[in-house]
Amino acid sequence: MARRYSDPSAPLAAPRHDPAVSAEPLSPERAAAHLRDMAADVRTAVLVRPDGRPAGREEHAGELAGLTGELLDAVDGALRGERTDQVEAHTERGSVYAVRRDGWTLAAVARRSALSSLMFCDLRATLERVER
Amino acid sequence: MREQPRGPLGRATAVAEGVAAAVRRRQRERGPRVLTYDEAGRARLLAPSARGYDRVLEVAERMVAVMDAEPRR
Numbered sequence: 001m002a003r004r005y006s007d008p009s010a011p012l013a014a015p016r017h018d019p020a021v022s023a024e025p026l027s028p029e030r031a032a033a034h035l036r037d038m039a040a041d042v043r044t045a046v047l048v049r050p051d052g053r054p055a056g057r058e059e060h061a062g063e064l065a066g067l068t069g070e071l072l073d074a075v076d077g078a079l080r081g082e083r084t085d086q087v088e089a090h091t092e093r094g095s096v097y098a099v100r101r102d103g104w105t106l107a108a109v110a111r112r113s114a115l116s117s118l119m120f121c122d123l124r125a126t127l128e129r130v131e132r
Numbered sequence: 133m134r135e136q137p138r139g140p141l142g143r144a145t146a147v148a149e150g151v152a153a154a155v156r157r158r159q160r161e162r163g164p165r166v167l168t169y170d171e172a173g174r175a176r177l178l179a180p181s182a183r184g185y186d187r188v189l190e191v192a193e194r195m196v197a198v199m200d201a202e203p204r205r
Contacts, residue, residue: 043199060198067198071191075168078184084176086169089192092162093200096192109199112162120169 026129028055031106035126041114042122043094047130050103055130068098068107088116099123104130164189 026034032045033056046064047055054061075087089096090112097119098107106127110119137146166178166188178185 063198064195067191067195071188071195074184074187074191075166075178078166078178078182078188079168080183082170084168084170086173087167087188089164089166089188091164091189091193091196093193094196096195107195109195116167 024129025131026126028104028130028132029057031126031130032056032058032061035106035108035122038126039108039110039114039119039122041111041119042108043110045106045108047127048105048107064107064109068105071096071098071107072100072105086120088119095119097123099127101127102132104132106130166192 028047028049031047035045036042044058044060044064046058046061046068048065048068049055052065052069054065071089072087075084085100087098092112094112095110095114095116096107097110097114097116098105099120100106104127106123108119108123137143166185167175168178169175178188
């Protein structure tokens with residue numbers, strides 16, 4: 001069952017399947033769907049390969065992969081040489097989270113009400129499990 | 133140490149100030165913002181005046197817009 005971070009009325013007694021705890025490797029093609037399954041606040045996600053291509057074949061994956069690259073380029077430019085592997089950007093209509101490691105980037109578009117700490121926890125857990 | 137409000141009027145004023153501060157804080161949190169994290173996990177708020185800030189938000193808005201074109205799950 002996916003967690004809905006922003007829903008305080010979610011039943012506590014609901015059975016909790018926490019895919020983040022599993023140590024099984026995850027194929028790159030499955031990573032975005034896995035993240036969506038894990039966190040209901042995620043509206044869409046994309047795993048971007050080191051060469052800039054999306055790992056999955058989901059709708060909009062190519063467009064989102066390109067935009068993720070643009071986002072991180074813009075952040076790198078804004079930081080003037082300082083390195084960051086984790087970024088969040090909040091707009092009026094939603095939030096974007098991105099984590100990168102070893103050239104791979106996992107990005108998610110989420111509801112504005114999502115909790116950043118939990119989003120990053122799920123993003124990092126998913127990215128660490130991806131087979132490379 | 134903060135002085136305790138005296139009398140009903142003082143307490144009402146303190147409550148109103150608390151509510152106003154909470155509203156301002158909430159509005160600030162709802163506004164556009166960009167945060168980056170270093171390797172130790174320390175957050176850094178990108179200043180709106182920083183070079184590239186507008187560009188980051190513009191790209192983020194485009195990413196959100198991709199999903200706005202879709203029916204909500």
